[in-house]
Amino acid sequence: MNPLETRMKIRRQEMTGTTSGLCEQYIQTNMVTLPKAYAFDFLLFCMRNPKPCPIVEVMEAGMSRPAAADADIRTDLPRYRIYRNGSFSEEVLHLNDVWQDDFVTFLIGCSFTFEKALLDGGIPLLHQEQNKVVPMFDTNIPLQEAGIFKGNMVVSMRAVPNHLVDQALAISHDFESSHGEPVHAGAPEEIGITDLQKPDYGEAVTFDTDEMTPLFWACGVTPQNAALQARPSIMITHAPGHMLITDKKDPNYSIDS
Template identity: 50%
Template structure:
């Protein structure tokens, strides 16, 4: 059997070389995947408090020192270890990149936040359906009317991911994902999307259109794209994120997330 650490190392080598450039859902079972937020230090500590007050959409896995792109405890170089990055200036999209080396600055701070892709391995191991993985698609993600606790310039609504679940499996899926609080934990809503401000479930704000089978119940989890939406509303002079779905795979084992 291939060592999971070898699989993660091979994945990172492929990402760093540019050979891998795709969503990471379903990859490197056993390791926690992470969302990335990079901000100037002047804003990073307000955002750190935002994560503490909003742990469901923003479960903090690690944070760098100003100017240091390495987060040693997670074995991550935030400049190179996501397949794709998005750079925003003054709240507007500026460019997409496969590497941040040329834009990294001495005042930048990186935060890594847990991702629901991590608990998908547990669902698959139990034989539970994860339809977007089976279809080779990115998970659908939606802006909602669920308000986050504001801190300084950061406020706004929660973004959620959605997975279609057969009704007889909703309780089991909810219980199993609840074991992963560092990866958003259990669902924040089950059922009618309109109750959380989603007008059309077939047109997500991020990711791919949902894969649903007859009778499926839409189940929604807090999503790590929330900080991207909240940060951009604050219009910082520079903000950098992973491209949605293109996560950093950390060295942290998901069993302890």
């Protein structure tokens, strides 16, 4: 299916699972929606932390249709998470019941965008093979503060065959608007991860630790971590692994691919 067909199925709630592997080569984005009163602080937070929060688009107060897609962010992500006063409140399939006219929405680059490039480079994606949501972990990597927003980075993990690590780094390096190359390789304990089988978000994948190296990419779930400390009155995000699929191809993919 093309992006529009996929979003229509999501809008009708016929598809509610992870968007990894869907509409390959098209840009996918994380989403953060906040009342306008918090928008400047969050914009500054993203600008100071571009690795986990690469901004693709900022939608003005009350807007629900992004420029890069014939879409509606209130209905066209498979799952959303709502945080109230810094605490997780609920996970929902649409935002029609909670939408406010003062909401400002930030679309943030997602590593799902470059997964097709990894596959084309011969790099397996275990979360797809094992039908899992990509594992994501809280870390001890500090972020630069901006207003009320602060905290540590969240990362997504993909285990890569040892002999393909350099290739994975090179491929993802070019996708700067989708987090770029990993922030860490191997030795998860160095960034505060104690057990790869107990992710903070997503689902664990199984792999041979002798044959494969865990690579950790900055992740757009990072704002959810920051929200726990910032405690805005309401903050809405994508559910981890459940992105907005846009109509735009990433320019790193060739026109003929």
